[in-house]
Amino acid sequence: MIYAAILGHGVVGSGAAEILEESRAQIGEKIKDELVIKYILDLRDFPDTPYHEKFTKDFSKIVQDPEVRIVAEAMGGLNPAYDFVKQCLLAGKSVVTSNKELVAAKGCELLAIAQEKNVNFLFEASVGGGIPILRPMAQCLSANNITDIIGILNGTTNYILNKMVTENMSFEDALKLAQEKGFAEKNPAADIEGHDACRKICILAALGFGKHVYPEQVKTEGITEVTADDVEAAENFNCVIKLIARAKKNADGTISAYVRPTVMLRDHILSNVNGVNNAIMVIGDRTGPVMFYGKGAGKFPTASAVVADMMDCAKHLSARKYLSWDEGHEGYVTESDEPTQLYVTAHSDDVEKLCEEIRAAYPPELWYIKNRVNGTVTFITPYQRESELLAQIHRFPADHFKIFHTLF
Amino acid sequence: MIYAAILGHGVVGSGAAEILEESRAQIGEKIKDELVIKYILDLRDFPDTPYHEKFTKDFSKIVQDPEVRIVAEAMGGLNPAYDFVKQCLLAGKSVVTSNKELVAAKGCELLAIAQEKNVNFLFEASVGGGIPILRPMAQCLSANNITDIIGILNGTTNYILNKMVTENMSFEDALKLAQEKGFAEKNPAADIEGHDACRKICILAALGFGKHVYPEQVKTEGITEVTADDVEAAENFNCVIKLIARAKKNADGTISAYVRPTVMLRDHILSNVNGVNNAIMVIGDRTGPVMFYGKGAGKFPTASAVVADMMDCAKHLSARKYLSWDEGHEGYVTESDEPTQLYVTAHSDDVEKLCEEIRAAYPPELWYIKNRVNGTVTFITPYQRESELLAQIHRFPADHFKIFHTLF
Numbered sequence: 029m030i031y032a033a034i035l036g037h038g039v040v041g042s043g044a045a046e047i048l049e050e051s052r053a054q055i056g057e058k059i060k061d062e063l064v065i066k067y068i069l070d071l072r073d074f075p076d077t078p079y080h081e082k083f084t085k086d087f088s089k090i091v092q093d094p095e096v097r098i099v100a101e102a103m104g105g106l107n108p109a110y111d112f113v114k115q116c117l118l119a120g121k122s123v124v125t126s127n128k129e130l131v132a133a134k135g136c137e138l139l140a141i142a143q144e145k146n147v148n149f150l151f152e153a154s155v156g157g158g159i160p161i162l163r164p165m166a167q168c169l170s171a172n173n174i175t176d177i178i179g180i181l182n183g184t185t186n187y188i189l190n191k192m193v194t195e196n197m198s199f200e201d202a203l204k205l206a207q208e209k210g211f212a213e214k215n216p217a218a219d220i221e222g223h224d225a226c227r228k229i230c231i232l233a234a235l236g237f238g239k240h241v242y243p244e245q246v247k248t249e250g251i252t253e254v255t256a257d258d259v260e261a262a263e264n265f266n267c268v269i270k271l272i273a274r275a276k277k278n279a280d281g282t283i284s285a286y287v288r289p290t291v292m293l294r295d296h297i298l299s300n301v302n303g304v305n306n307a308i309m310v311i312g313d314r315t316g317p318v319m320f321y322g323k324g325a326g327k328f329p330t331a332s333a334v335v336a337d338m339m340d341c342a343k344h345l346s347a348r349k350y351l352s353w354d355e356g357h358e359g360y361v362t363e364s365d366e367p368t369q370l371y372v373t374a375h376s377d378d379v380e381k382l383c384e385e386i387r388a389a390y391p392p393e394l395w396y397i398k399n400r401v402n403g404t405v406t407f408i409t410p411y412q413r414e415s416e417l418l419a420q421i422h423r424f425p426a427d428h429f430k431i432f433h434t435l436f
Numbered sequence: 437m438i439y440a441a442i443l444g445h446g447v448v449g450s451g452a453a454e455i456l457e458e459s460r461a462q463i464g465e466k467i468k469d470e471l472v473i474k475y476i477l478d479l480r481d482f483p484d485t486p487y488h489e490k491f492t493k494d495f496s497k498i499v500q501d502p503e504v505r506i507v508a509e510a511m512g513g514l515n516p517a518y519d520f521v522k523q524c525l526l527a528g529k530s531v532v533t534s535n536k537e538l539v540a541a542k543g544c545e546l547l548a549i550a551q552e553k554n555v556n557f558l559f560e561a562s563v564g565g566g567i568p569i570l571r572p573m574a575q576c577l578s579a580n581n582i583t584d585i586i587g588i589l590n591g592t593t594n595y596i597l598n599k600m601v602t603e604n605m606s607f608e609d610a611l612k613l614a615q616e617k618g619f620a621e622k623n624p625a626a627d628i629e630g631h632d633a634c635r636k637i638c639i640l641a642a643l644g645f646g647k648h649v650y651p652e653q654v655k656t657e658g659i660t661e662v663t664a665d666d667v668e669a670a671e672n673f674n675c676v677i678k679l680i681a682r683a684k685k686n687a688d689g690t691i692s693a694y695v696r697p698t699v700m701l702r703d704h705i706l707s708n709v710n711g712v713n714n715a716i717m718v719i720g721d722r723t724g725p726v727m728f729y730g731k732g733a734g735k736f737p738t739a740s741a742v743v744a745d746m747m748d749c750a751k752h753l754s755a756r757k758y759l760s761w762d763e764g765h766e767g768y769v770t771e772s773d774e775p776t777q778l779y780v781t782a783h784s785d786d787v788e789k790l791c792e793e794i795r796a797a798y799p800p801e802l803w804y805i806k807n808r809v810n811g812t813v814t815f816i817t818p819y820q821r822e823s824e825l826l827a828q829i830h831r832f833p834a835d836h837f838k839i840f841h842t843l844f
Contacts, residue, residue, distance in 0.1 A: 047579055047722065051579065051581075054581075055578075055579065058578055058758065059758075060758070152576060157723075158577075158720070158722065158723030158724070158726065159723070159726050160568075160572035160573075160575075160576030160577065160726065163571070163572065163575060163576050164568035164571065164572045164576070165568075167568075167571060167744065167748060168560060168568030168571055168572070168741065168744050169566075169568065169740070169744065170463075170466055170743075170744045170747050170748075171455055171459065171463065171739075171740040171741075171743035171744045171747065172740050173459075173462075295708075297708055297709075297729065300705055300708045301705075312566070312740065314455065314566065314736040314737060314739070314740035315565075315566030315567070315730060315731065315736070315737045315740055315741075316566070316730065316731050316734075316737060317730060317731075318566065318567050318568065318728070318729060318730030318731075319727075319728070319729035319730060320726070320727070320728060320729075321705065321726060321727035321728075321729065322723060322724065322725060322726030322727060323723065323724050323725075323726075326724075328722040328723070329722060329723045329724060331579075331722070332577070332579040332580050332720065332722035332723055333576065333579075333723075335578075335579035336575065336576050336577065336578045336579045339578050339579065340575060340578075343758060344755075347752075347755045350466065350467075350468070350751060
């Protein structure tokens with residue numbers, strides 16, 4: 029018999045409790061032991077659950093109970109999750125979590141404590157919900173040097189952008205619909221401003237490249253500035269706009285990392301990731317690109333990943349899994365000025381003149397096509413250093429430029 | 437120092453040897469020990485490799501050397517691979533393999549021996565080359581009941597079908613091109629007749645559903661009968677034809693499994709898996725569909741998966757990984773007669789009459805559109821039991837029917 033505790037009885041925590049109850053026999057068979065919830069920590073009361081007698085409001089009962097070997101943290105947020113997780117690890121308990129904010133901010137420290145105490149700290153559910161990604165990266169791709177990680181890591185924003193494409197909705201209407209459907213929270217800032225995707229790319233980058241990346245180090249832009257016009261113009265180029273999170277290894281050992289709305293061709297496999305789905309493309313020097321796809325959130329997908337981690341802890345109570353990364357540092361995440369193509373919408377009251385100048389500056393290929401809606405011209409630049417492109421673009425006779433990065 | 441041997445110095449074996457040499461330091465750091473090749477078994481001589489002194493033609497030297505703890509089998513084929521792997525396991529060595537034929541035919545027996553001897557038998561590279569799939573299925577999805585596995589598991593046939601779509605090639609020309617590019621072997625039977633995909637779906641089904649599935653139990657159809665006309669007609673329905681391997685759990689505990697060319701809508705995410713790529717969609721009751729995508733073959737993708745398995749063995753020399761399934765049995769794989777839609781091309785010298793009757797029999801929706809090329813009509817049936825559909829179809833006044841299954 030292996031005793032566990034769950035911290036938090038919200039969406040993910042209650043899902044994990046349900047799975048552990050419902051699939052008790054099946055889980056027991058797989059781990060060759062019985063995994064039993066001893067406590068559920070929550071400040072609220074849940075008198076109607078079949079396991080109401082397991083609830084406690086007192087964290088110290090859990091951390092001080094030597095019988096509890098595994099703790100699942102599903103409270104979310106930094107506080108008090110950080111303090112609770114740290115105490116559990118220090119008390120020699122293995123901890124699993126779905127809390128991306130916690131792992132992105134404190135992962136390195138918590139992994140070090142786990143190592144010191146010879147216990148496990150696992151967090152598969154923190155990125156991509158139920159999509160297996162962290163374990164495959166750490167284990168199956170271990171004979172690779174990972175060079176690049178590109179992901180659609182936030183289902184809410186992907187849903188919104190998708191609705192803007194398929195149903196010509198405005199950003200505001202699509203957001204409202206997402207809220208009605210329960211895909212976006214009442215306060216959607218963490219999603220639509222890119223912070224959620226940022227935390228996830230920090231975790232992926234740390235695992236893939238070996239050093240902690242802090243959310244503050246990652247240039248993060250959300251989708252609030254993407255308009256129906258932008259989406260429509262992109263379609264003229266057979267492109268879609270996706271919120272892309274990316275972390276890339278540079279030759280000098282630093283990395284580039286960002287979250288930003290990105291214009292990509294429809295034949296890129298990531299462009300077909302629709303609705304609330306997530307996808308993560310990991311590029312290894314030996315495998316080339318491999319992609320992981322599925323529902324990136326939701327009660328049972330995420331809870332099933334938490335339970336799988338608990339099962340893994342149960343199987344490794346004495347043998348620690350090798351999972352760790354080094355502390356990050358200032359200057360580790362840099363801005364790259366690599367050759368790229370930019371996607372530009374320029375506004376001018378004299379569209380004809382603007383078109384003429386663009387036509388004169390760039391070779392007459394497919395790389396710019398005008399779109400005369402609202403006095404704007406949209407074009408895709410040639411492939412050049414970003415700094416040079418920006419200088420070039422701003423010489424055009426326009427009163428306003430809107431610039432997207434691309435992924436072709 | 438952990439000693440290993442590699443059986444076979446072909447494409448995959450030589451790739452594994454190269455990775456182990458080139459990434460020695462990095463691998464050592466990850467497994468906190470040194471992984472060293474002591475022997476390479478091959479009947480040929482390779483005097484120019486930097487590790488030529490490791491070659492032997494004598495298998496008994498390897499199996500009798502107690503210092504060798506890990507053996508990578510990369511010879512392919514059933515014999516003598518089966519005998520060699522069995523002997524190594526019986527001698528208490530962990531074995532990894534990329535040999536799908538071996539695992540599909542003997543996996544259950546070899547896993548049982550590994551269990552008895554408390555060693556590991558791993559075969560991540562046997563399905564999907566460098567794509568992580570078996571370990572994520574077994575570990576990350578362990579809190580799920582897997583209900584369905586759908587894959588594009590053979591890169592050669594996917595490449596051929598893709599060329600038929602994008603460049604209007606005939607099957608024969610596309611096959612020839614694949615051979616020239618090294619994507620298809622001189623004797624392409626195992627690929628184009630579906631046997632390779634069959635072996636892989638057997639392995640996936642065994643791991644996902646817990647019982648061995650033998651290739652003879654899986655109805656297997658290749659792509660040799662798919663014509664340029666079929667591909668073109670499918671495009672009229674916004675569809676593509678893919679070689680799909682599938683294994684599905686039935687309510688009575690049996691499974692349905694097949695390999696066959698399948699018509700699918702272009703907005704299905706699997707329809708966008710192009711070129712020599714593979715993709716495997718696994719449907720769990722709690723995660724919903726998750727998909728794994730990447731290069732399904734090739735020297736370094738596959739070899740990197742072999743090396744990752746060797747590293748995993750090195751980390752688990754004393755702690756066996758839980759990986760096994762039960763023996764299969766007759767009657768376990770059944771043919772389903774579930775509701776489906778069929779994609780039918782009917783030939784008649786009197787196309788007008790044929791159209792009339794189809795129009796009379798089916799509701800006048802988009803489900804059939806005629807295509808008058810060569811006196812044929814192509815239509816998609818309504819959603820009904822397969823047996824009923826077949827009876828219905830054969831009552832139409834046509835002298836020849838060609839029927840594809842669909843995945844919508």
